[in-house]
Amino acid sequence: MKIAILPGDGIGPEIIAQAVKVLNVLGESFELETAAVGGAGYAAHGHPLPEGTLALAKAADAVLFGAVGDYQYDTLERALRPEQAILGLRKQLGLFANLRPAILYPELANASTLKPEVVSGLDILIIRELTGDIYFGQPRGVRECPDGAFKGQREGFDTMRYAEGEIRRIAHVAFQAAQKRDKRLTSVDKANVLETFQFWRDIVTDVHKEYPDVALEHMYVDNAAMQLVRAPKKFDVLVTGNMFGDILSDQASMLTGSIGMLPSASLDANNKGLYEPSHGSAPDIAGKGIANPLATILSAAMMLRYSLNRAEQADRIENAVKAVLAQGLRTGDIYEAGTTKVGTEQMGDAVVKAL
Amino acid sequence: MKIAILPGDGIGPEIIAQAVKVLNVLGESFELETAAVGGAGYAAHGHPLPEGTLALAKAADAVLFGAVGDYQYDTLERALRPEQAILGLRKQLGLFANLRPAILYPELANASTLKPEVVSGLDILIIRELTGDIYFGQPRGVRECPDGAFKGQREGFDTMRYAEGEIRRIAHVAFQAAQKRDKRLTSVDKANVLETFQFWRDIVTDVHKEYPDVALEHMYVDNAAMQLVRAPKKFDVLVTGNMFGDILSDQASMLTGSIGMLPSASLDANNKGLYEPSHGSAPDIAGKGIANPLATILSAAMMLRYSLNRAEQADRIENAVKAVLAQGLRTGDIYEAGTTKVGTEQMGDAVVKAL
Ligand SMILES: CC(C)[C@H](C(=O)O)[C@@H](O)C(=O)O
Numbered sequence: 156m157k158i159a160i161l162p163g164d165g166i167g168p169e170i171i172a173q174a175v176k177v178l179n180v181l182g183e184s185f186e187l188e189t190a191a192v193g194g195a196g197y198a199a200h201g202h203p204l205p206e207g208t209l210a211l212a213k214a215a216d217a218v219l220f221g222a223v224g225d226y227q228y229d230t231l232e233r234a235l236r237p238e239q240a241i242l243g244l245r246k247q248l249g250l251f252a253n254l255r256p257a258i259l260y261p262e263l264a265n266a267s268t269l270k271p272e273v274v275s276g277l278d279i280l281i282i283r284e285l286t287g288d289i290y291f292g293q294p295r296g297v298r299e300c301p302d303g304a305f306k307g308q309r310e311g312f313d314t315m316r317y318a319e320g321e322i323r324r325i326a327h328v329a330f331q332a333a334q335k336r337d338k339r340l341t342s343v344d345k346a347n348v349l350e351t352f353q354f355w356r357d358i359v360t361d362v363h364k365e366y367p368d369v370a371l372e373h374m375y376v377d378n379a380a381m382q383l384v385r386a387p388k389k390f391d392v393l394v395t396g397n398m399f400g401d402i403l404s405d406q407a408s409m410l411t412g413s414i415g416m417l418p419s420a421s422l423d424a425n426n427k428g429l430y431e432p433s434h435g436s437a438p439d440i441a442g443k444g445i446a447n448p449l450a451t452i453l454s455a456a457m458m459l460r461y462s463l464n465r466a467e468q469a470d471r472i473e474n475a476v477k478a479v480l481a482q483g484l485r486t487g488d489i490y491e492a493g494t495t496k497v498g499t500e501q502m503g504d505a506v507v508k509a510l
Numbered sequence: 511m512k513i514a515i516l517p518g519d520g521i522g523p524e525i526i527a528q529a530v531k532v533l534n535v536l537g538e539s540f541e542l543e544t545a546a547v548g549g550a551g552y553a554a555h556g557h558p559l560p561e562g563t564l565a566l567a568k569a570a571d572a573v574l575f576g577a578v579g580d581y582q583y584d585t586l587e588r589a590l591r592p593e594q595a596i597l598g599l600r601k602q603l604g605l606f607a608n609l610r611p612a613i614l615y616p617e618l619a620n621a622s623t624l625k626p627e628v629v630s631g632l633d634i635l636i637i638r639e640l641t642g643d644i645y646f647g648q649p650r651g652v653r654e655c656p657d658g659a660f661k662g663q664r665e666g667f668d669t670m671r672y673a674e675g676e677i678r679r680i681a682h683v684a685f686q687a688a689q690k691r692d693k694r695l696t697s698v699d700k701a702n703v704l705e706t707f708q709f710w711r712d713i714v715t716d717v718h719k720e721y722p723d724v725a726l727e728h729m730y731v732d733n734a735a736m737q738l739v740r741a742p743k744k745f746d747v748l749v750t751g752n753m754f755g756d757i758l759s760d761q762a763s764m765l766t767g768s769i770g771m772l773p774s775a776s777l778d779a780n781n782k783g784l785y786e787p788s789h790g791s792a793p794d795i796a797g798k799g800i801a802n803p804l805a806t807i808l809s810a811a812m813m814l815r816y817s818l819n820r821a822e823q824a825d826r827i828e829n830a831v832k833a834v835l836a837q838g839l840r841t842g843d844i845y846e847a848g849t850t851k852v853g854t855e856q857m858g859d860a861v862v863k864a865l
């Protein structure tokens with residue numbers, strides 16, 4: 156089994172180092188190969204997703220990704236900016252299913268800005284389609300406005316679109332995920348305004364016929380954003396498109412107050428995947444040794460479960476993370492009085508020890 | 511001065527009746543004329559926005575709108591569904607600037623699902639562009655997928671677009687609103703992915719040159735959804751497009767826990783406007799006399815301020831609402847132990863009395 160390790164920028168290298176340490180003590184014979192991506196890719200090879208990095212990611216059985224983005228790359232033209240690496244990897248590897256759990260660990264209930272009774276025990280799974288929608292639709296650009304009151308002016312434009320097969324495959328992923336949980340699926344759309352999402356609703360309703368054991372509800376995206384604030388625990392699994400999923404999955408992860416704990420998986424049709432923490436590259440704290448490596452370590456656990464067929468090893472890691480939380484160890488982002496503040500390395504070492 | 515009164519469906523007529531009562535005791539000689547809209551428009555004239563209703567709205571100096579939507583209209587084809595009335599009014603009247611305050615009244619601090627220290631004193635203003643973006647962009651529909659892996663399948667599609675002039679005018683509204691408040695504006699976009707919103711960012715940056723006294727920051731929409739959960743009080747004024755504004759303004763209003771208190775204004779280029787509560791038609795409680803009329807009464811106050819040039823009357827109404835809250839009167843949606851539960855009419859009467 157070959158794993159591509161793409162640390163990226165900012166805190167990426169530090170947190171990835173801890174996940175690698177954890178992988179190395181499992182007693183499995185994984186082959187780990189590292190390559191530059193994001194700003195680091197640009198610095199080394201002139202492109203955020205260098206050819207060699209893409210080739211490695213394609214050849215590997217799974218990709219463990221840190222984070223990308225740093226101040227010095229902000230002024231590059233868009234095609235060369237770090238985040239293009241992540242868009243390119245998703246598209247080139249066909250990673251259409253993004254799984255974003257939002258889980259509130261009992262020990263961290265105070266970290267949330269929401270009242271404990273509203274979020275304690277929160278455990279929802281957001282499934283975001285990741286290779287379609289307005290992220291990749293053509294045509295797009297800046298053109299002369301063709302008609303209407305602003306005719307002749309410049310206008311920016313993009314194309315939102317979803318083909319039937321794209322909706323079907325993400326719907327299947329979502330219904331199957333719901334079957335393994337509380338068997339409730341909320342499909343989030345904007346069918347009252349968008350043709351794309353009326354079509355989405357029709358197809359999801361059709362796929363539902365194959366999963367009679369799952370309760371399906373449809374919800375408008377504006378209402379979903381409200382319900383995530385009002386009563387987030389009412390949800391089990393949510394499925395939505397790329398754009399709405401970008402917004403709602405970040406909103407949901409912030410409900411926990413501990414985004415430093417949340418992993419993510421982006422899967423292709425054969426369960427090959429890219430795994431990364433839900434948080435970003437946090438350049439302001441990079442190199443200080445204080446970043447929380449647990450989201451990355453938990454991403455490695457998801458990788459073992461979904462792509463490498465090592466569910467027991469995934470369980471071991473997840474239990475080790477729970478154990479270090481129970482021991483009271485906390486990085487700065489989740490620290491509160493009465494617990495023990497540790498750095499990135501110490502936290503990684505503690506997980507290794509708990510294994 | 512002529513005011514079009516459009517009660518609509520569900521609780522619409524009950525809450526509008528209270529606002530009309532309030533308008534009638536101000537001692538102004540407004541001419542109020544009522545017409546059917548939404549499901550009621552469809553029931554009476556076969557269309558959610560009947561010709562006579564549109565003509566009245568066009569002829570009036572301002573429109574006071576209740577809410578639209580009820581179960582029996584859910585199965586109508588999209589073009590006849592109640593919400594088409596609101597989309598039609600916005601477009602036909604050129605109501606491009608939607609002002610959505612999210613204010614947490616001190617007396618209602620407990621109503622929020624967020625911790626008091628995170629939301630107490632919350633006072634943010636979301637300005638949503640309302641006649642452009644993917645809501646109205648052409649082409650849109652269901653077609654045969656023209657290329658790519660899903661070629662030949664059906665696909666739903668829509669067009670996102672913003673012309674330069676559309677962005678400029680909403681940016682001016684936003685900068686001017688910020689000038690009257692804490693002089694901080696957050697422009698929310700997705701410039702890292704969408705051409706439309708890279709263009710948006712460029713134009714907003716350009717308009718900023720005319721408002722050097724306002725501090726402008728740009729924020730990605732996913733980050734804005736997170737910051738609204740993490741630290742909503744950090745915002746002063748937010749401005750964004752139609753689609754992102756739909757999601758974020760609803761998310762922000764739910765932060766207060768008292769969406770029954772939140773008015774909204776939708777303005778054209780000459781400050782003519784449509785005023786409506788931020789909440790919906792709540793058909794489940796329609797006719798029970800328990801709906802909260804305060805958002806509608808406060809919408810009437812916004813109407814007096816923005817469209818009818820009666821700022822003192824607006825102040826009077828807003829102070830009367832504060833007075834009834836201070837008296838401990840509460841409708842069911844904002845009731846808590848130790849306060850006095852009242853119905854829709856009693857609440858309207860109490861505001862009239864406080865005037
Ligand atoms: C960096 C950006 C292009 C990306 C996205 O919008 O998908 C990010 O926000 C994410 O969610 O992974």
Ligand SMILES: CC(C)[C@H](C(=O)O)[C@@H](O)C(=O)O
Pocket residue numbers: 347348377593596597756
């Ligand atoms: C009813 C719907 C078309 C409308 C919108 O999306 O604009 C509503 O959600 C709103 O925000 O007023």
